[in-house]
Amino acid sequence: MSSPFLLRHGAFLRFWLGQTASSLAYQMLVVGIGWQMYDLTDSALSLGLIGLAQFVPQLLLTLVAGHVADQYNRRVIVIVCRLVLAGTMGGLVYANLSGQLSPAIIYVCGALMGATRAFESPATQALLPNLITPDQFPRALALTSGTREATVIAGPALGGLVYLIGASWLYGASVVFFLVSALVLLSLQYEYQAPRKEPASLKSLFSGIHFIRDNPVVLGAISLDLFSVLLGGATALLPIVARDILHTGSWGLGLLRSAPALGALLMSIWLARFPLEKRVGKTMFYAVALFGLATIVFGLSQNLWLSMGALLVLGASDMVSVIIRSTLIQLETPDAMRGRVSAVNYIFIGTSNQLGEFESGITAAWFGVVPAIIIGGIGTLAVVALWMKVFPALTHRDKLSS
Known part of the structure; x- marks a missing residue:
């Protein structure tokens, strides 16, 4: 079961607790910031601009953040990022209590969140393989992924309840969760080897892309x-x-x-109870x-x-794919490159989600909602068939660790 696994691995337990607290804080914020912005502006466009304010700095800084994650202590990077997020939410608490909150302040806080998460994500992903052995990684990833999904379900509901008391209470609760996640990581101990310092350059920044291209x-x-x-x-078409x-x-x-x-x-x-062991490709x-x-x-x-x-x-089914993909990426990548490769993967994930919503909206406008969804499902099946031919090394991959 998962709880004995957690108890046997103290470093991973602290990592997992920190991830849980941070993810819960973020999911609560999604509800609070969006609801308050709509209260202030009564504009659907303003809600979209919050997402844009977060996405742009993430996109611009991710390659730099990947380089940083490979040059400095990843645990320290994650701790600093979560302290910055706590400070950002503290600013929203102050703006609410002082009556100075405005849409511009929310946009600035959204941009700070996006920039901070650009550094936090690759450092967090690259840190996990340092805490456990390769054969334990799939189970650990299943636990962290499952916890993230649990916070996706519980976080917005909890945020909505706390928001009924007041926006300041919601932002204050997020401050507490981010501080807890940082404090937990302060006591995290593992064998850390300082990396060989490599000056920032275009070659270094894009080395993650080159590694992925050649693997x-x-x-x-x-x-x-x-x-x-x-x-x-x-899922982008769910309201319709x-x-x-x-x-x-x-x-x-x-x-x-x-x-x-x-x-x-x-x-x-x-998957935490029964990890994948064979025919993973x-x-x-x-x-x-x-x-x-399922989409069809x-x-x-x-x-x-x-x-x-x-x-x-x-x-x-998506969770199965996520576990296999994430495990293969982390275990196939040398530790010195994990930050930069994780950063590129982060860009792909963010881009695919954003563009996927855009694609669904466009095809729904052209062909109608039902045909758009069915076309998307058929397209996914076509990609699977094509990729099995184009990437035989992935198709015939037997075990997660090589």
């Missing part, structure tokens, strides 16, 4: 995720599906939104194919419970 297993795994998410981003096709209200939309996260959570629990392709089939079923469904079931399967 067919890593390139195949990352690009498969990019195109499958790009084509299969049906809920109202116009399933004829349900906000409660039904809430159930639909939580279904993929619930499926991913249940699958992560299973084909398993990854089968999982992405199941993702595409969701597009064809006119029943709320069938749609929820399809989304549950979609989330579970």
